[in-house]
Amino acid sequence: MPSTFLFATWNGGGAVPPVLSVARALRERGHTVRVLADTSLHAQVAAIGVEAIAWTTAPQGDPADPAKDVIKDFEARTPLGAFARLRDRIVCGPAADYAQDTAAELRARPADVLVAEFMLLGALTAGEGAGIPVASLATTLYTFPTRGAPPPGLGLKPATGALGRLRDRVLTSVMLKPWEKGLPPLNAARAARGLPPLHSVVDAFGRVDRLLVLSPRALDHPGREFPANVRHVGPRLDDPSWAGDLELPPGDAPLVLAGMSSSYMRQRDQLERIAEALGTLPVRGLLTTGPAVDPATIRAPRNVLVTAAAPHTAALRHAAVTITHAGHGTAVKSLAAAVPLVCMPQGRDQPEVARHVESAGAGITVGRNASSRTIAQAVERILREPSYRWHARRMAAAIAADTATDLAIAELEALAEAGAR
Incomplete structure (x- = not known):
């Protein structure tokens, strides 16, 4: 039976394509779908044939333009400072605004299920207050502490022995503390929706019927345990609508x-060092700058084609290596195509993704300030040593199994059916 789904998302760069991929798949299954989103995303929402609705009180931005970026984490001097901007400008600070807009839309046009990008705790709060089934979409690795894994976000290897377990307990406590400053505005948003206060911001992420992790389970730690409402449903491999044609x-x-x-992270220098590195190797380079950097500003040798955009999924069918910031989308698309990676994490979830790629044996990590020589040496090593391609093929097989059935759609349809009973 067709159901009505209300999505809530924000212009979070690489988080956008997987969320819209799920929305499009539901629409293609005959469901009614609409998306609350920043106006800067409305063209992409329209491109999948779904109705876009603008936030009215919640913040709106465009991370491809540094002047319009809401978070501006590229201005932060430390990782903690970058985290605080996300907490205060998206996750907790404007939670009441996101909740107000979402609740208003649900009153105007009720939905059977609310589906929100997992950072929008305000939108999830509105769904909880409305008493309808709620699902959140985690568009990267599962980012919360669990048994059987080191504290996320630090790029650590799993602990061994008593000292390792002590390390994890101490670091988990340290990592959770900065969330405390977000609790007052989050609880204010909950009070406005008639909901009881929480003791922890992290608890709010779990107050959903389903938390769907759009990531390969095989990319995470083998012995990791997850809460009962978490489902690994595999990655979405769609390219954004602005990717264009392949050259x-x-x-x-x-x-x-x-x-x-694809969002602004002061990455022009890294792009130039990558181009310079590829110029020293017997390879062809396809360098995509994304919407945040003008390709005309990148100096590149003759064997490197620089373009604003290209459909990575198609390009990867021809590729031997990917060089990336280790954004989750690019990483999993590369692994799905059995292409090993050189990772240059810039921030956000990227160090964690890079660590997991490296742990899987499918790539090498270099620093964000790595020289062109270091980058070239990493590419040479991947091309020379067959183990990287072998492990990438192993990951590709696991991803193919994950995506053989659309598990995300199955979970969301089951929620709608359960709510209708």
């Missing part, structure tokens, strides 16, 4: 696909 550099040398964040 490959001429020749038959190995292709290296390179690209950093």
Whole structure:
């Protein structure tokens, strides 16, 4: 039976394509879908054939334009400062505004299920207050502490022995403390919706019927335990609507696909060092700058084609190596195509993604300030040593199994059916 789904999302760069992929799949299954989103996303929402609705009180931005970015984490001097901006400007600070807009839309046009990008705790609060089934979409690795894994976000290896377990307990406590400053505005949003206060911001992420992790289970720690409402439903491999057509550099040398964040992260210098590195190798380079950087500003050698955008999924069918900031979307698309990676994490969830790629044996991590020589050496090593390709193929097989059935859609349809009973 067709159901009505209200999505709530924000312009979080790489988080956008997987959320819209789920929305499109539901629409193609015959359900009614609409999306609350920043106006900067409305063209992408329209491109999937779904109705877009603008936030009215919640913040809106465009991370491809540094002047319009809501978080501006590129201005932060430390990782903690970057985290505080996300907490105060998206997750907790404007929770009441997101809740107000979402609740108003649900009153005007009720939905059977609310589906929100997992950082929008305000939207999730509105769904809880409305008493309808609620699902959140985690568009990266599961980012909360659990048994059987080191504290997330630090890029650590799993603990061994008593000292390792002590390390995890201490670091988990340290990591959770900065969330405390977000609790007052979050609880104010909950009070406005008639909900009881919480003792922890992290608890709010779990107050959903389903938390769907759009990531390969095989990319996470093997022995990790997850809460009962968490489901790994596999990655979404769709390219964004603005990716355009594929143009490959001429020749038959190995292709290296390179690209950093689709949002602004002061990445122009990294892009130039990548181009310089590829110029020293017998390869073809396809370097995508994304909407945040003008490709005309990147100096590149003859064997490197620089373009604003390209459909990575198609390009990866021809690629031997990917050089990336280790954004989750680019990483899993590469692994799904059995292409090993050179990771240059810039911040956010990227160090964690890079660590998991490296732990899987499918890539090498270099620093964000790595020289062109270091980047070139990493590419050479991946091209020379077959183990990286072997492990990437192993991950590709696991991702193919995850995506053989659309598990996210199955979970959401089951929620709608349960709510209708």
